[in-house]
Amino acid sequence: xxKVPVQFTLNGSEKAEFIESGTTLLHALRDKIGDTSPKGGCxxxxxGACSVIIDGELRLSCLTLAxxxxxxxxTTTAGLAEGGVLHPLQRAFLxxxxxxxxFCTPGMIMAAKVLLDRTPNPSREDxxxxxxxxxxxxxxxxxxIQAVLxxxxxxxxxxx
Amino acid sequence: MPLALQTFSSVKDANAxxxxxxxRYLGGGTLVVRAAxxxxxxxxxxxxxxxxxxxxxxxxxGKVRLGASVTMAAIARHAxxxxxxxxxxxxxxxxxxxxxxxxxxxxxxxPYGDFAVALLALDATVAAEAGEMPVETFLASRDTSxxxxxxxxxxxxxxxxxxxxKVSRVKPKGVSVLSIAALxxxxxxxxMTSARIALGCMADRPIRAKAAExxxxxxxxxxxxxxxxxxxxxEGISPITDPIASAWYRAEVxxxxxxxxxxx
Numbered sequence: 078x079x080k081v082p083v084q085f086t087l088n089g090s091e092k093a094e095f096i097e098s099g100t101t102l103l104h105a106l107r108d109k110i111g112d113t114s115p116k117g118g119c120x121x122x123x124x125g126a127c128s129v130i131i132d133g134e135l136r137l138s139c140l141t142l143a144x145x146x147x148x149x150x151x152t153t154t155a156g157l158a159e160g161g162v163l164h165p166l167q168r169a170f171l172x173x174x175x176x177x178x179x180f181c182t183p184g185m186i187m188a189a190k191v192l193l194d195r196t197p198n199p200s201r202e203d204x205x206x207x208x209x210x211x212x213x214x215x216x217x218x219x220x221x222i223q224a225v226l227x228x229x230x231x232x233x234x235x236x237x
Numbered sequence: 238m239p240l241a242l243q244t245f246s247s248v249k250d251a252n253a254x255x256x257x258x259x260x261r262y263l264g265g266g267t268l269v270v271r272a273a274x275x276x277x278x279x280x281x282x283x284x285x286x287x288x289x290x291x292x293x294x295x296x297x298x299g300k301v302r303l304g305a306s307v308t309m310a311a312i313a314r315h316a317x318x319x320x321x322x323x324x325x326x327x328x329x330x331x332x333x334x335x336x337x338x339x340x341x342x343x344x345x346x347x348p349y350g351d352f353a354v355a356l357l358a359l360d361a362t363v364a365a366e367a368g369e370m371p372v373e374t375f376l377a378s379r380d381t382s383x384x385x386x387x388x389x390x391x392x393x394x395x396x397x398x399x400x401x402x403k404v405s406r407v408k409p410k411g412v413s414v415l416s417i418a419a420l421x422x423x424x425x426x427x428x429m430t431s432a433r434i435a436l437g438c439m440a441d442r443p444i445r446a447k448a449a450e451x452x453x454x455x456x457x458x459x460x461x462x463x464x465x466x467x468x469x470x471x472e473g474i475s476p477i478t479d480p481i482a483s484a485w486y487r488a489e490v491x492x493x494x495x496x497x498x499x500x501x
Contacts, residue, residue: 079241099240099283101270120274122267128332134310135332139274140266142242145285188331209410210330 085149087112088156096143103127105143106153114155114183118212125211128184129153135191135210154183157190165228166190173224177215184211189225198233201226240273242283248366248385251286255383260284262385264306265336267329268345284385291340291387294318301393305340305386309352312339320396324355324418327403330410340386343372344379347438347477348413351403354443357435358418359399361391376442394420402498403437404490406481413438414482415491417498427457434495438487439474448472449495463499467492 080095087110096105103120106112106129118126120139127139130152157164163171166186176182185208192199192207199207204225213221242263245251255262259281261269273280291306296317303312312318312325313334328337328351342352343363356372363375365384372389375382400419405411416437422430432453434446448469456462476487 081242098242099273101274121271122329122333122336125330125332134335136335137267137332140270140336142240142263142266142270142283144242144244145263145266191331206409207331210332 081144083144083147085146085151087151088153094143098144100143101139102129102141102143102146102151103138106138112153112155114153116180116183118180118184123212124181125184125188126181128187128211130187130191133191133194135188152187152190154186157186164190165231166193166225169224169228169231170221173220173227175216175220175224181211181213181215185213185221189228192225193229193232197229199226199229240280240283242285245284245286246288248286248288248291248387251284251385252366252383254284255385257282262340264338264341265308267333267337268341268349286385296393299393300390302388302390303339304388305338307339309334309337309339309342312352317393320394320399321355321401323403324352324401327351327401327413327416339389343375343386343389344382347441348479348481350443351413351416351437354416354435354437355399355401355418356389356391357443357445358401358420358433359391359394360420360433361389364388364390373445379442398422400498400501402494402501404494412479412481415439415476415487415494417495419498421453421458421499423458429453429456429458434470436470436474436491438482439476439491441477444474446470446472446474446495453499458499460496460500463496466499467496470495 079098081098083096084093103115103117106115115129115138116126118124122137122140127137129138131149166189170176188208188211204222243254261280263283263285291304293304294307295302309325309328313322342350361372362369363372364387398421403416404414418435420433432450434450435443436446437443449466452466452469470492471488476484478484
């Protein structure tokens with residue numbers, strides 16, 4: 078299979094790779110680049126575990142071909158912490174016991190980040206809607222919802 | 238099996254490439270990449286078009302034209318398409334809506350394709366390089382289609398004349414038990430002069446409830462007057478059976494939900 082050049086920004090760093098045509102972004106990130114924060118769950122677009130942010134929009138990396146991301150700005154959960162300090166969403170997920178097995182957590186955090194970037198003070202219904210494409214088998218969702226609301230409150234307090 | 242992706246700037250070149258065996262069109266990827274991930278060996282090569290015109294939304298003089306690459310999210314947030322927002326929001330979760338396209342939804346087999354149900358009720362036209370055809374004709378022949386869909390067009394419905402309902406078991410997002418879209422024209426006193434009703438999950442693709450449409454003419458939206466239409470709603474249907482619901486269940490609850498939609 079022919080290899081094609083792909084360049085994009087991943088968590089603020091320029092990446093230039095040769096990948097096999099037809100490779101999903103999920104595989105490119107995990108197997109080629111080594112960012113294992115997006116998880117391969119269903120590979121069908123159902124579970125949301127592979128969610129990443131591409132040019133500000135939540136997308137499923139398992140259904141996105143890497144070569145369609147040329148020039149894109151991609152954010153994964155691995156890029157959220159700065160200087161060894163967890164992102165408020167990451168901190169809130171830990172504090173709220175919202176991370177039981179942890180498999181869904183990166184996707185949940187990506188979905189929540191897009192929500193808080195656009196709606197800094199979301200309602201509970203906003204959070205439920207934002208997370209509706211992400212499946213969790215452990216938590217029953219309530220700790221996750223509370224974590225997102227807690228992070229939103231922390232953000233609004235720090236901005237005040 | 239690895240996929241080879243060919244990228245074209247023009248629809249014409251993509252159409253030529255699509256004629257090769259095993260080649261499918263890549264829109265948002267929610268159908269074709271999913272199929273490839275699932276091991277569908279019939280997909281060996283993908284084609285896409287980068288023409289920005291395919292992603293344009295045009296609303297003018299009551300007419301709407303949606304490029305085939307317009308996403309469900311773009312429709313849901315477009316101020317002038319508020320009447321269609323419920324149908325666009327019915328498609329998947331936020332990430333899927335950022336990827337799923339108008340063109341792709343036309344090819345989605347039941348229980349997916351909720352937006353195509355809305356397009357069928359709206360009597361949309363489907364455009365390709367060779368010209369346009371009614372969405373009903375397109376849906377009937379979509380399995381043999383080998384041309385890139387470029388856009389859909391329809392008259393923007395009045396908010397009060399267009400209704401959409403998706404029934405699912407998981408809230409807020411779940412796979413459809415069924416979906417219904419209706420375009421209802423009434424006189425000032427509420428008498429029905431025209432009705433187009435489209436159903437999702439009542440066949441492998443969206444279909445019209447023509448017997449119910451006919452039974453609604455001359456009626457007012459009151460329980461006793463719509464009863465014949467509800468009784469006729471099941472004519473010609475062949476619901477799907479999947480893990481969400483059986484064909485029997487879908488047929489049983491169709492009149493209930495159609496009644497709720499009409500009386501809402």
